[in-house]
Amino acid sequence: MAAQRAYTTHPLVLRRVTVRRVHDVTPRMRRVVLGGDQLAPFTRDGIEHPAFAAPGFDDHIKVILASDGDVHAALPAQLPHGIEWTPAENRLTRDYTPRRVDAGAGEFDLDFVVHGDGPAxxxxxxxxxxxxLWFVGPKSSLRLPERLDWIRLVGDETALPAIGRFLDERPLDAPAHILVTVPDDSARQELALRDGDTLTWVSAEPGDAAALEAAVRALPLLAGEGYVWAAAESRALLPVRRYLRRERKLAKERLNITGYWHREEHGAAEPRAAGTSGDEGKAVADVPGRVPSPLPWLVTRAAVQLGVIDAVADTPGVTLKALASHVGVPAAGVGALLPLLTAHGVVVGDETGLRLGPAGEELLDDHEREEYAGQEAELLLSLARFAPALRNGTSSWQEASHTTLRDAVAQDADRYGELVEECEQLLFLLSGLTADPLWEGVGTCLLTGPGSVSVAAALDDAGRRPRLRVAEGDVPAAVLRECVQAPERIDWTAGPADVAVAAKALAYRTDREAAHLLTELAGWAATAIVVEASRPDGLSRHAAEAALQAYAATGGPLRDSAAIAALAERTGWYVDRVIALGWGTEATVLRRA
Known part of the structure; x- marks a missing residue:
């Protein structure tokens, strides 16, 4: 059975609040008390919204600012059950943790590190x-394990609001062991400690990775079942993550490490007192007016595939000869990679002793590694065949591999698992679908696609309890069975249903394969719902790359409502309506013609 979900989702609502009071907690931290009617249930443009809820100690809201001062032009569009981030060149967003929430007074506190030079x-x-001040969120709250012998909270001064709130509210009854790095004693705060708690202050400059790692390594080992939560500058956390995961062998479900801010290469970014979406920065071109070389990416991919990254992580200071022997390739071959690996910070040192550099540390994270070793990387490589694919009317994936992506995924559990993991974010968007009246009287729901896990969870969260069945091949079904809650309640054979939901099932299919699936669904249900992204995430700086990868996968652009309507007409369906879910994602409701 799958592990319990690690977070609780909340409706995404755009809210306006005003400043009530301001005071300085320390010379470096300013507390702004915000309040207003929109923290209670309210109605805007005919849409009813629930009260603001941020029950978790490290919840974060997304504050919306504008580079030109015109914040109204930067606001996203509010949907009945979500947010659509419409294009806005002046939009700036930063994520902050509510330090205190007082529903009775209709207010909450945000703490800002005021020694940064950013807009917030x-x-x-x-x-x-x-x-x-306008903001959205939070979209979810962390669920801590129910039984813990201890919890360790680690961070720099931007983590103090979350740490302080944890200590004030005590979401679990276990001793708390706190480690905080601050630039000087003036940044220290009074914290609500109990008997059995410990608190360690360490003097270090913001973003000092070596100081943070040394401080964590110096902490005493604790007996029993524990949990580590850490938040600081993103790169400074990389060696901490490596130490806890690879040396201390902490399980993923016992660890939560979040980069709260990011130091850019050209200077310090604005510190934030809460988590970050990771997409607020801007990409920096290698040389203005010049296309970057693909060689660093290809060399890094080779290092990941060969096991060089893991070997250096496990044996810091390893020699080139020993490294080559460990990964089983000639030393001259690994040596050929080293100049570019060191030039781009993947490793540091020379053949007498190698360690991971900042970029190499990042590659210890599974999500970062997928760019070089997973299906995402293979899609990127297939773009070498993009021109002939366009001429031949196929996808570049098919041109490069002589099979469609759907056929490759259907036979490979790891590939399908990657798609299921990508669809986890879908859970934050599905409340608009599960609230739709079409579910009234639905007794059986047929699910297909890697987003099926998120649909099943969203139906549970909404109190919808149709009987579930899954229409997938053996390999994808086995993956879904491992990921879904209570798999024993699901009928794992395709068959008749009141409603069929294809959740991100078309995103890796060609038009011909998508039409075949819709034809199959027409044989099982009179109503089908197609959940797909019609455009890339409007907040992501990688939107152009995402659109191109979609084209590489299927031989066509992301399918908007018109494209799905055309497929529906070919396969015996008509479009009843389209439900906007937010973040460029739509649910298209089809009825049998």
Whole structure:
């Protein structure tokens, strides 16, 4: 049976609040108390919204600012059950943890590190009573394991709001062991400690990875079942993650490490007092007006595939000769990779002793590694055949591999597992679908596609209890069975149903394969719902790459409602309506013609 989900989702609502009070917690931290009617249930443009809820100690809201001061032009569109991030060149977003939430008073606190030079620090430095602030979220709250012998909270000063809230509210009854790095004693705060708690302050500059790692390594080992939560500058956390995962062997479900801010190469980014979406920065071109070389990417991919990254991580200071012997290739071959690997910070040192550099540390994270070793990397490589694919009317994946992506995925559990993992974010968007009246009277729901796990969870969260069955091949069904909650309640054979939901099932199919699936669904249900992204995530700086990868996968662009309507017409369906879910994702409701 799958492990319990590690978070609880919340409706995404755009809210306006105003500043009520401002005071300095320390010379480096300013607290802004915000309140307003939109923290209670309210109605805007005919849409009813629930009260603001941020029950988790490390919940984060997305504050919306504008580079030109015109914040109304930067606001996203509010959907009945979600947010659509419409294009806005002036939009700036930063994520912050509510330090205190007082539903009775209709207010909450945000703490800002005011020694940064970014827009949020500037806003907080000049904030006065009556100033307005717009925000969205939180979208979810972390669920801690039910039984713990201890919890360790690690961070820099940007983590203090979350740590302070944890200690105030105590979401679990276990001793808390706190480690915080601060630039000087003036950043220290009074924290609500109990008997059995420990608190360690360490003097270190913001983003000092070596100091943070040394401080964590110096902490005493604790007996029993524990949990480590850590938040700081993203790169400074990389060696901490490596130490806890690879040396201390902490299981994934006992660890939560989040980069709260990111130091850019050209200077320090704005510190934030809460988590980050990771997409607020801007990509920096290698040389203006010049296309970057693909060689660093290809060399890094080779290092990942050969096991060089893991070997250096497991044996810091390893010699080139020993490294080559460990991965089973000639030393000259690994040596050929080293100049580019060191030039781009994947490794540091020379043939007498090698360690991971900042880029190499990042590659210890499974999500970062997928760019070089997973299906995402293979899609990128297939673009070498993009031109002939366009001429031949196929996908570049098919041109390069002589099979469609759907056929490859259907026979490979790892590939399908990657798609299921990508679809986890779908859970945050599905409340608009599960709230639709079409579910009234539905007794049986047929699921297909890697998003089936998220659909099943969303139906549970909404109190919908149709009988579930799954229409997938043996390999994908086995993957879904491992991921879904309570798999024994599901009928794992395809068959008749009141409603069929194809959740991200078309995203890796060619038009011909998509039409075949819709024809199959027409034999099982009179109503089908197609959940797909019609455009890339509007907040992501990688939107162009995502659109191109979609083309590489299927031989066509992301399918909007018109494209799905055309497929529906070919396969005996018509479009009843389209439900906007947010983040470029739509649910198209089909009825049998």
């Amino acid at each position: 620090s500037a806003w907080a430095a000049s904030a006065r009573a009556g100033d307005e």
